[in-house]
Every structure is written in C-alpha cells, then in structure tokens.
Amino acid sequence: MSTSTDIDTGYADEADQVSIWDRIGRPVAPFAWPLVLGGAVILAAGCFLSWSYTSDVLGNLSIDFYPGAIQNLMIIAAILAVLFALMYRGPLSRLGEWLASATALRTLGLGSTVFMALVIALIGLQSGGLINVMPGAWVSLVGAVLLLVGAAGLTPRASRDPLHAHLPAWLDILTIVVLLATVLFGAAYVLDIEDGTVFSLVVLFTGLVAYTLTRAGFFTWVGIVAQTHRRVLMLGAVAVAFLFPFTQDGSDANMSIATQVLIFASTALGLNIVVGLAGLLDLGYIAFLGAGAYIGAMFSHSAFATIGWKPNFLVVVVIGALVSATLGLIIGSPTLRVSGDYLAIVTLAFGEIFRLAMGNLDGQDGPKLTNGPNGIPAIPDLEIGGFSFGETHEVLGITLGRFANYYFLLLLLAAFIITVFTRLNDSRIGRGWIAIREDEKAAEAMGVNTFGLKLFAFAGGAFLAGMAGTIKAHHDVSVTPDQYIFLESAFLLAAVVLGGMGTVAGVLIGATILKLMPEKLRFVADYRLLIFGLLLVLMMRFRPEGIVASKRRQLEFHEEDEELADRVEEVHLVEEQEAKA
Amino acid sequence: MTDLLQQLVNGLTLGSLYALIAVGYTVVYGIVQLINFAHGEVFMIGAFGALATWTVLFQGTTALWVLPVMILGAVVASVTTAVIMERIAYRPLRGAPRLAPLITAIGISVALQEAVRLFYPGAKSKIPFPRIDVVTGPALSFGGVTVQRAAVFTVGALLMSAALLWWFVNHTRTGHGMQAVSEDKDTARLMGVNVDRIIVIAFALGAFLAAIAGVAQGLLNANVDFRMGFLAGLKAFTAAVLGGIGNIQGAVVGGLVLGVAEALAVGFIPGQFGGSAWKDVWAFVLLIVVLVFRPQGILGARVVDRA
Numbered sequence: 021m022s023t024s025t026d027i028d029t030g031y032a033d034e035a036d037q038v039s040i041w042d043r044i045g046r047p048v049a050p051f052a053w054p055l056v057l058g059g060a061v062i063l064a065a066g067c068f069l070s071w072s073y074t075s076d077v078l079g080n081l082s083i084d085f086y087p088g089a090i091q092n093l094m095i096i097a098a099i100l101a102v103l104f105a106l107m108y109r110g111p112l113s114r115l116g117e118w119l120a121s122a123t124a125l126r127t128l129g130l131g132s133t134v135f136m137a138l139v140i141a142l143i144g145l146q147s148g149g150l151i152n153v154m155p156g157a158w159v160s161l162v163g164a165v166l167l168l169v170g171a172a173g174l175t176p177r178a179s180r181d182p183l184h185a186h187l188p189a190w191l192d193i194l195t196i197v198v199l200l201a202t203v204l205f206g207a208a209y210v211l212d213i214e215d216g217t218v219f220s221l222v223v224l225f226t227g228l229v230a231y232t233l234t235r236a237g238f239f240t241w242v243g244i245v246a247q248t249h250r251r252v253l254m255l256g257a258v259a260v261a262f263l264f265p266f267t268q269d270g271s272d273a274n275m276s277i278a279t280q281v282l283i284f285a286s287t288a289l290g291l292n293i294v295v296g297l298a299g300l301l302d303l304g305y306i307a308f309l310g311a312g313a314y315i316g317a318m319f320s321h322s323a324f325a326t327i328g329w330k331p332n333f334l335v336v337v338v339i340g341a342l343v344s345a346t347l348g349l350i351i352g353s354p355t356l357r358v359s360g361d362y363l364a365i366v367t368l369a370f371g372e373i374f375r376l377a378m379g380n381l382d383g384q385d386g387p388k389l390t391n392g393p394n395g396i397p398a399i400p401d402l403e404i405g406g407f408s409f410g411e412t413h414e415v416l417g418i419t420l421g422r423f424a425n426y427y428f429l430l431l432l433l434a435a436f437i438i439t440v441f442t443r444l445n446d447s448r449i450g451r452g453w454i455a456i457r458e459d460e461k462a463a464e465a466m467g468v469n470t471f472g473l474k475l476f477a478f479a480g481g482a483f484l485a486g487m488a489g490t491i492k493a494h495h496d497v498s499v500t501p502d503q504y505i506f507l508e509s510a511f512l513l514a515a516v517v518l519g520g521m522g523t524v525a526g527v528l529i530g531a532t533i534l535k536l537m538p539e540k541l542r543f544v545a546d547y548r549l550l551i552f553g554l555l556l557v558l559m560m561r562f563r564p565e566g567i568v569a570s571k572r573r574q575l576e577f578h579e580e581d582e583e584l585a586d587r588v589e590e591v592h593l594v595e596e597q598e599a600k601a
Numbered sequence: 602m603t604d605l606l607q608q609l610v611n612g613l614t615l616g617s618l619y620a621l622i623a624v625g626y627t628v629v630y631g632i633v634q635l636i637n638f639a640h641g642e643v644f645m646i647g648a649f650g651a652l653a654t655w656t657v658l659f660q661g662t663t664a665l666w667v668l669p670v671m672i673l674g675a676v677v678a679s680v681t682t683a684v685i686m687e688r689i690a691y692r693p694l695r696g697a698p699r700l701a702p703l704i705t706a707i708g709i710s711v712a713l714q715e716a717v718r719l720f721y722p723g724a725k726s727k728i729p730f731p732r733i734d735v736v737t738g739p740a741l742s743f744g745g746v747t748v749q750r751a752a753v754f755t756v757g758a759l760l761m762s763a764a765l766l767w768w769f770v771n772h773t774r775t776g777h778g779m780q781a782v783s784e785d786k787d788t789a790r791l792m793g794v795n796v797d798r799i800i801v802i803a804f805a806l807g808a809f810l811a812a813i814a815g816v817a818q819g820l821l822n823a824n825v826d827f828r829m830g831f832l833a834g835l836k837a838f839t840a841a842v843l844g845g846i847g848n849i850q851g852a853v854v855g856g857l858v859l860g861v862a863e864a865l866a867v868g869f870i871p872g873q874f875g876g877s878a879w880k881d882v883w884a885f886v887l888l889i890v891v892l893v894f895r896p897q898g899i900l901g902a903r904v905v906d907r908a
Contacts, residue, residue: 301700303707354893360699361636362892365838369885372835376885380878506831510707517704550715556708557690560701 041126045172052173056105056125059170063132063163064098067091069156072143079218081143082154089218090139093225094160097132100232101125101167108174118185122174124236129168131228135221136161142217182241192245193252199242200256208267211274211540219540261431265424266415275423277539282430283492285531288515289437289524290484295513296522297450298477299457300355301364303509304371307351308344308482310504312489314378315340317396317499318389324396326389333402337490344486345479347374352478355471359460371509379501395500402429402494409494426495433491437484438524444480445522453477507549514552517559520566529567603745608868609861614752614821616860617759621814622837623844623852624766625807631783631847632803633695638706639686641834642713643679643808647815648825649717649724650678655731665735668816675812682713683808687801710831717827727826730819737820751820758813763853766806770849775802783847832881839888845898854900862887 048055071081071091081088087095104125107116140157144150206226213219233239246253268274287309294302318327319336331339351370355363382392390396401410401422409425444450452473455463464470493499511534519530538548559566622644629637654674659667690709694702718724732738736754740747770776781789782799790796818833819825836859844855866883891898 295700299700301703354889357893358896361703362842362896364703365636365842366889366892368835369839369888373882373885376879376882380882507711510711513704513707547715547719550712550719553708553710553712553715557705557712560697560705560708561690561693564697564701 041172044169045174048169048173049175050173052170053105053109055166055170055173056101056108056129057170059129059163059166059168060098060101060105061163063101063160063167064095066156066158066160066163067094067098069159070154071139071157071160072147073152073154074147077143077146077152078139078221079215081157084156089213090221091160093222094132094136094164096229097128097135097225098163100229101128101132104128104236116179118180118182118241119236119238120176120179121236122171122176124232125167125171125174126176127235128228128232129164129171131232132164133161133168135225135228136164138224139221142221146217179237182237182244185241185244189249192249195242195245196249196253196256200253200260204260204263204267207264211268211277213540216540258435261434262428265420265427266418268424272421272423275421275427277536279423279426279430279495280539281532281535282427282434283488283495284512284515284535285528286430286434286437286488287485288512288519288527288531289434289441290481290488291512292516292522292524292527293441293444293484294477294481295516296527297445297457298453298474300359300474300477301367301513302351302478302481303364303368303506303513304351304374305367305481305485305512306504306506306508307371307374308348308485309489309492310374310378310499310501311344311347311482312340312486313493313496313499313503314390314396314489315343315486316490316493317399320396320399320493322396322399324391324398326391326396333404333490337487340490341483341486344489345483348479348482349475351482352475355474355478368506368509371504371506375501375504375506378504390501393501395498396493397498399493399497399499402426402491426491429491430488430495433488437488440480440484441524449473449476510556511552514556516566517556517564518566520568523566523568526566526568604868606746608864610746610748610752611867612861612864613857614749614755614860615863616840616857617755618814618817618821618833618856619837619840619859620759620853620856621755621762621810621817622833623840623856624762624810624849626838626841627844627846627849627852628779628803628807630841631849632779633691633800635691635702636706636838637691637804637807638703638834639709639713640683640807640811641830641832641837642710643683643686643830644811644815644818644833644837645717645825645827645830646682646713647675647679647808647812648730648819648829649721649815649827650812651675651816651819652728652730652825653678653721659731663732663734665733667731668733668736671731671733672813672816675816676809679808679812679815680805683804683811684801687804692797692800710834714827714830721827724827727824729824730822732823733820737823749821751817754820755817758817759853762810762813766810766849769806775799779803835888836884839884839891842888842896843891843898845900848898848900851898851900855898858899859884859887 045052067087068085068091070084071088072078073082075082078090079088081091103112104119104121106112107119107121108125109116136157140150140153140161143153143157210219210222210226213222230239264278265275287305290308291302291305294300294305316336318325319329319331319339321330347370351367354366358366378390379393381387381389382394384392401408403409407425409429410422411425412422413420413425444453452463452468452470455466455468456470456473460470496503515530515534516527517530518526518533519528520526534552537551563569622640625640625643626637629635629640651671651674654671655662655667658670686709690705691702694705736750738750740749741753742748770779778789778794778799779802781792781794782796786796789799814833815825818829837856840856840859841852842855843859844851844853863880863884867877867880870879870883
C-alpha cells in the first residue's frame, strides 16, 4: 500500500514540475503567439524611448530615438524573439522543425524580464531613486513580461535531430564565418566598454543569448558543422585571433589583457592534457610555468640574471621546456605507485617545494640562482632576428604596441599547443589516456602502457608550460616566487573545469572568463577569488563537465543517463560513416 | 644534549597541533574516502571563532575562565562550517567521479579563506590573538630547555582530546556506528545505521578537534591569519598519511613524528639546506616519500586507497 502511494507522489511531483510554465501559459494559450510578437515589438519600441532622466547612468540612455548600448541589446533580444516566433508559426516554420523555438522563447522571455528588472533597479540605484526611470524602460519591461507570458502559452515541440540536417556546404561555412566575425567584433566592442556595470550587463546579455540559442538546439548544430568543416573553422579562428590587434589601434590596455589571457590559456591547455585527457589531477602545475619563467629570466640579458651564458632566445625556449619537462618526469614518477587523491597531494607538495626552493636559492640558504624573494627583475624585451618586441610598429597605418608584438608570439605558441593537444587527443596516445582515465586496471589489462603514458602526460604538459614560461618572463619583465603560489595552480584548474575538461574551446573560454572578469570589473577584483571558489563548487555540483562539454566526459559524470549514452553512440556511428565515405 | 631536548620539545608542540588537525582528515577519510581539503580552513575558522568570541564578549579580559568560553566559540564556528560544508557541497557528490569532490574541496578552501579575509573586520593582515593568564606569559624553563606555556596547553589539549575520542569511538553507540560504516557502508546501512548521520558526525568530530587546534595555534603564535589553514592543513594531511590514513591512533602518532622530524630538520641538517627556511620543504619531501614508498603509513591504513 505504502509503496503504491510513494510511486503516485513521485509522478505527481514530476507533473508539478512541468506545470510551472503551463500554469501561467494555459489561460493565454489561444493567443500566445500574437502575445509573443506583440511583446517583442513593445520591448523594441520601449528601447527607442529614453530610459533614464539623467545621462550619466549606464552609458547614456536618456535620449529619445537614439538607443544607447543597453537599449541596443534589448532590441537584439526583440529581433531574436520575433525570429523564433516566426519559426514557431509563420514563414520560418520550416526552420522551426529543427530548432526548439518555444523553449528558446521561454528562456529569452524570462531572461529579458530579469534583465529589464535589473536595468531598472540599477538606474534607480545609480541615479538616486526609481523616479529617474523614464517611461521607455517601463514600456520595455512590460514588453518583456508579455513576451514571457506569451512564451509560456506556446507548446514546446520535439525538434528534429540536427545530425540529419544536410545543408549545402556553403551555408555551413557561411555560418562559421558569421559566428567568428561576431566573436571578433563582439570582443573588440566588449573590451572597449569602460563602465564596469555596462560591461557586466553586456556579458550577462551575451550569456543569455548563448543560453537561448543552446536551448533552441542551435549550438548542437553548430557543433556538428564545426566537426564537418574542421579545417575552415581552424583557419577562420586563426584569422580572427590574428586580426584582433588590428581592431585595437595601438591601445595597450586591452592588448595587455589579451596577452595575459593567452599565457593563461596556453598554460591551462597544457594542464588540460594532464587533467582533461589523462585524468590525473595536478595541483602543482604552476611550477612548470614557473620553471620556464625562471629559466627565461636566468638566461636573459637582465643585470640581475644569475647565469653568465646568454644564448639565443630560441635556445632558451628549448632549455626552459626541457627543464620543465624534466621536472614533469620527476613529479610524474610517483604515478607508478600512487593514484587518485594521493597523486593530487603529491603534485601539490611538489608545487610548494618549487615555490619555497625558488624563494630560498638566494646565495644565503642555497646556491645563488633566483635572488630569493626579490626574484629577477628588469628582464629586457625580446629581440628575435632584429625584431625588437619593445618597440611599436606601424602596419597598414595601424599602430601595434609592445603587447601586440608579444600577442603575435603568444598566438604562435597557443596555436602550437592547440595543434599538439588535438593531435595527441586523436592519436593512439590520446586513446590510451582516455582508457586510463576511465578505468586504469582495464586499460592495463588491454595492453596499454599505463605508466609510460601517464609519465608522458606529465612531461608533455610540463614541456608546453615551460615554453609559455620563457615568454612570460620577458612579457612580465620580472619573475618572483610569489607569482607561482598554489592559488595560481587552483586558478588554472578552475579554467579547465569551468570551460570543460578535455576540450580546447572550453578551456579557451574558461581562461578568457577567469582573466577578463577581474580586469574589467574593478568591483569584482577584490572578490574574484571568493567568486571563483564558489564557482568551482557550483560547477562540480550542477555541471561537472564544464561549459563546453566533451560528450564522452559528460557521460562519465552522468553514468545513469541512458539518453546521453545513446546520443554519444549515435554521434560516433555517424562520424564513422563519414570517415568511411 | 640540551639542544636535542629543546628541538624535541618544539617538535612535540608542533606535532600535537598537527595531530589535532590530522584526526579530522583521518576520521572523514575513514568513513567517506574523501580528502576534505578544506579541513585546514575549518581549523582557521576555529581560531577566528575564538577570537570573535573574545572580541565581542570579553574584550580586554585576560582571566583564565575566559578560555573555555573561547574554545566553545571556536567549536561552534568550526562545527557549523564543517556541517554546512558536508551538507551542501559534499553530500550531493557522493558517487560522483573522484575528481569532483576534490575540486569542490579546493573551491571551498579558497572561498572560505576569502570570505574570512573580506568579511572579518581587519583580517586582511594578521590579527593579534588575546593573551590569557596561565596559558600564555613567560616561558617555563627546565634545566636550559624552555617550554612555552601555550605548548603545555597544546600537548594537554591533544592528550585530553585523544582520550575523549578513544572513549567516544570505542564505548558509545555512535562510535560503534562509525566503526561499522568505515568497515562497510552498505552493510552498516542494512544493519540500521543511519549512514548520513554518521558522516555528519565524522565531519563534526574533526571540526571539534580542529577548533581546539585553532585556539592552541592562536595562543602559540599570538596572532591569527586567514592563510594559516593552508599550510597547517597540508602538514596535518601529511601527518594523517604518515600515521596511516583512516587510523585515528595513526593520526596522533603521525602528527607527533612529523612535528619532531621537522624540528630536527631545522636543528640538525647541516649546511645551506638546513635551517628554518627549508623546514617546510623537508616536511613536503617526507610527505612525498611516505606517499610513494609507504602509502599505508606507519601504523597501517584502515582504508586502502581505492583509486
């Protein structure tokens, strides 16, 4: 008796969860579609009216018929809403078969409403009272609410699997080009925003649009397109990254952030080999970057360099990478005997030993190599083949400053690391790593050389970080032990976890978010560690596979999810068929 | 000879502190096979809990009777933190891949440190810890060997806590429940042991001892710092592994051995690589050597590393 009631309540609960949207939506269902369209139009119309009485709040939102930055965002949201509404019913309904328009509209409606409420609250807060909120903002809020209510009245339909959408190749490529161009100009636009609040609103909105498109199933399709036209995507991405400094016109502020992001991302990609591919948690990874940086500094022309030999920089890069890789071999050697949590602690201990040793080798407590806590300052700019990295250069009338020079060098490095990463991932070695990650004993039984591969993961990851380190030394001008504390290792790990373990795109996104946020948001700078600590906890709780999930990794975290398992299998089957064809 | 005795005393003091914290690692690991990486932070929060109690209630008082109330404040702060942590962060991850709880633990550790730094008034730098009569003050001297009064308190606290813990684990119903769960969780559940409750109790027990360690550390060092949990936590983990993780007696022995080893390294390693600048390095070297060559520790692990 009691069992049957239990089952009943179980179903009732599920029904309740579904009906949250339906309960709002049922009364408006007959005229939901016009409501969505009307809401979107009102939302956009409000954006052409002034939102605030004063002109110094959130950029300038006070002029009628001249939308400011935030108002433009809501106009974009309204256009998206109209497009999805027309997919649901109307001229675009053929597209609607593939994209989940109702679900997307619900997300967009909810997001726009929250966004408008937030904007109104911010205008009220920053200009001293809601009295300063002009009617335009309220009109847009009403529009957003109408959109939300209307979307609740629509019936979500199952959309067709984008795997079977065979579009002409030029359309696929066009999509890639448009997306990449959006990324380039979007990044240039976002980086130019001075106001921290506007910046966070823009980032928030970008997140909302991305999430809406994800809910619609758009990115599933993009993922498939990216798979089929991998070359085009690669070339396009390189072009976008290469063109970025030209959008900055000599502004060093943004380029300095960009170079920091690149160093961080390159190191995180190296860590991703160890953590993401081989599944070995390395908590001392920053030591490898540090080893490279110290080598770069010690062999540099700095007056404080402790080694007399000043070889060519390319030689220094190789030495730095090799020293780092040797350290990687040493740190990796215990993997023969320890695994799991113990390995994580061993690597952490190695990382601490590295930092403490660098702080001690000052000639008093050890041989004079690093100048102790003071580190090696005044490292001169790089000079490769007569090209000085410290000077500004003019290309096609656009000024490229010091950081732009380093940016191009780091871009080369990042491209190299990404190539190594993807090549390894697709190779016999990569498959070996995945096997080890999923079940080490089974892998060993199948003849995988587990110890060799684990060692190689450590050494390889360390090699790449060492290369990045030698450049970092010149970029940063000085090298000190406190740049390589445990927190930095945790920060790198956070980038990998946040972005998506085992993926390239995810780690790039994660690294960008983690480096960009504190730079652009002054009020966040002090709280950034707190936020990122909580972020790690929340990610592990709600989306352990990261923002960009590698399907296989996702399955490891959600073993019970049969639907996902089927999906992974299907994707593999299609890939195999394509490979044969 | 006096030198050796002096280093032994220093080592035992330090070791008692490590042992108090190490018990927390070992109890939790014994039951859920999880390295509660944030345990060092629980210790730090205990110290701040005691400080806050003193600042709010007894600002300016140095009488000995204040100490038990401060310890109570520390225990409340630590245990609350640990229990909330278990409930909202670790419990939902039971059964997840091993990487997940470890990364969560790092996140909690960083978040707790930062929360204290940002929200505890004045915690951005070191805060002086109150001086209490009898347990602080001029050091005692026994034939050339100086003993800090706080050191006597620390060793005493360890002895009492260890005795209490031994009695709790072996002579109470809950203690038997803990033993059963660490032996075999599923069978224990079938036998009617409330496993969730036992896990919470394990976290709370560890936090209780960490809080006492926090107070002891405050008295020993005369100040507290939001960063104090990281290194102490790492050392204590070393101690737990050294003694054999999951083994409570082992944690105590491990703590004492590590403390003495560290003190001897400071006093007796000749040349440039001796001295206090390298003592943490030697402690970590010891950790690595133990993890690699004798992962089951001195007294043997109660739990085999299942990874």
